[in-house]
Amino acid sequence: MLPRPDAVPSALSLSQLRILALASLGGALEFYDFVIFAFLAKLIAAHFFPASQAEWLRQAEAFGLFGAGYLARPLGGLVMAHFGDVSGRKKVFTLSVLLMAVPTLLMGLLPGYETLGVVAPLTLLVLRVMQGAAIGGEAPGGWVFVSEHASAGRTGLATGLLTGGLTGGILLGSIIILLLHAALAPDVVSSWGWRIPFVIGGIFGFGAMFLRRWLEETPVFREMHERAETAETLPAKILLRDHRRGILCSMMTTWTLTAAIVVLVLMMPPLMQTLHHVSPAETMIASLAATLCLTVSVVVMSSLTDIFPLKGLGVISGVALSVGALGLYGIAPYFPHMLTLWAAFSGLCCGFVGLVPIGMLRAFPAMVRFSGLSLSYNISYAVFGGLTPAIISSLTPHTPLAPAIYVVFTALIGSIALWRSPENA
Template sequence: MSRLAPDGPAAAGASDPRERRRVVLATIVGTTVEWYDFFIYASAAGLVFGQLFFEPAGSSLGTLLAFGSVGVSFLFRPLGAFVAGHLGDKYGRRVVLVLTLVLMGVATALIGLLPTYAQIGVAAPVLLVLLRILQGISAGGEWGGAVLMACEHAPVARRGLFGASPQVGVPLGLLLASGVLGIMNAVAPGDAFLTWGWRVPFLLSVVLIGIGYWVRRSVEESPVYVEIAQRAETTRQPLLQLFRKHTPLVIVAALVFAGNNAVGYMTTGGYIQRYASDPAGPVGLDRGPVLWAVTASAVVWLVSTWFAGAVSDRLGRRTTYAIGFVVQLAGVLALFPLVNGGTFGSLLLGLIFLSVGLGLTYGPQAALYAELFPASIRFSGVSISYAIGSILGGAFAPAIATALVQATGTTAAVTMYLAGMTVIGLAATLVLRDRTGIPLGPDHEELQAASPIYGLARA
């Protein structure tokens, strides 16, 4: 693996250790709040939304529709990515991060106030889906900005570690969401949870958004964007430039993420929570232990994500990813045999094993994506690749898994589906050249424009 020359002025702008710590804190806090909001919905979809908002459809179809509403938001992530990418490449990373945070928080709090189907009829699921769409738009724009703030402020030799800071916000969001739901399940058990207990985690978002807003407003703009703006070199049509020159790269990058995302949404999409706690299902665990098992697995996911980001600075992004996908495949093959063991211990072991692979294929993603695209269109490139990857991967993974089990009566088909997505992610990784340490500043646009896909010389 080669170490390429560091950035010039942009690197100097990133050299203040105090500002770096502030950026790391801002990206972790902001992405944690964003994904707490996003995962609270997915967990509630698996636990209560089928009964409260899709009641006339019956238990099986209601659950499928609830998971479908989780996936609908992914269809609108590209819209958020397009808008945020355009604004981020023209007006800066920080303003987009603040806007997406507020949009997500408002949508989440309003879900906590929604009347149910029993109270207002069909308007309830319609309003629920509309608010979920707003969450999707926000999530589509959030990730790219957080990634670039972290990676463009980072020293070259520690870009993977710094880039892992927005990545750990995802398992932290899951940890926080599952933990709060677990607490509310204990505070308001049984019918009380269905009546009001599930609403509290959504309303808590108001407090978290205030904290996230304050932290994100305190950081300086990305030094790479500052240098571009000072030169008056912002791209007039970044989206057009991206698709005209880099469409194959967008597709390959999206497939890398899809291989991780489909598997990750077994927990973040609420599927395992529903499957393991269904009284009529083969596992039949109580809701509380299931939520605590997911919470514990989120801790493992967090640690392995941070570890993978740091290791990728030494091994390279491509090698770290390849190892991660192999470990993830092993976790996929072991997941349902362990979950179907029907005990808290076997469920916990299956989720922990899976979380190690998920972290290894998620920690290096921020640095990998930042190093794939030229500075002038980088926000658009990373945001749109991420959004497309989430559609191909996690968007309907819980609904697909539910449909496969209903059709076949076994989880073997789900295992095959997840294994197939993992292999696709590995294959996409292996067609990319390793660009670990490539300069990110605008002085090196020509170097950055060389295609990292084997067999393509230039974009």
């Protein structure tokens, strides 16, 4: 595979590095705030639902609240993307941090069912929906923001660093929960210690919002605004009229992204515990290794798009993703004491995740870029992010290789979609 003839990388300026740092930090904190709910779902269930209910029912209700955040992503993301394409990227990019920080802090301070009764879970639902709306605008807005600030030949690197920051938020959440359990006794964590990660996330979220005030509007949007080329009608209407192919290809590549993250990282611990009787401690360490290697791989693969053609990288990454999935679920069970190494290997094979935002950024013109990314990414993530656990759970009784087969199938779909995806200047 030959380098692109038009690839002329230039160094990132100090201003661009500052923008990348602020964007990545904010993205990591938002994803941290979003995922700690899942890590603490069992304790949340005990505090916000009646003690008279069965434990499994309370936990199911808590995960229902967690899922409500995913359902709110498309609507929240589309609304924020609309204003991002019409009024500017910076305003919406700063608003998304505030919309995440406020409910996260309130979750850590909200009294439980014994104090508020049914008002407690209803309030928690509202806060979770607010988080979902915020996260729906964060990733698409961040990708658009840093790519439009990046210098020539460094768009891939800039986008990859932000994507690495987003996945780093999942890693940060895992580390904070491990430190919490290491520092406090189990009864203290169950009583009030579980609130600490939410309070920390809320406080740091306000800090990220304050820092983002110093960001500048992107040069691309400023130029469109000066030329009066911003969307005068609904961006969604333009997308559905002129960019249906870009939407479809972007949704398919996002499906592959969700499969890689959900199946190889988030679902790996319970699947290994259930299918192959690996201890929870080992699977947690393996999950951390997979997340760390995933973060590294997306940055590396994204930066390679500044040098090599995206389509060729898509094919190579799709094959690598398939190999990583087959290794984790097909070979690792025969070497249970090497699970961490196989999990790390599967994370390194997830470079396709870093190509997805690059493909989406190129699929839409600047006038509707924010809305195009948000519509495709959030709808696909809401649908497939919700369906993937159910599909895997229904297939694993038939074959323990079901998770790997599913990832291989989505890798094929994603590689074809990335190859067929349109490219705008």
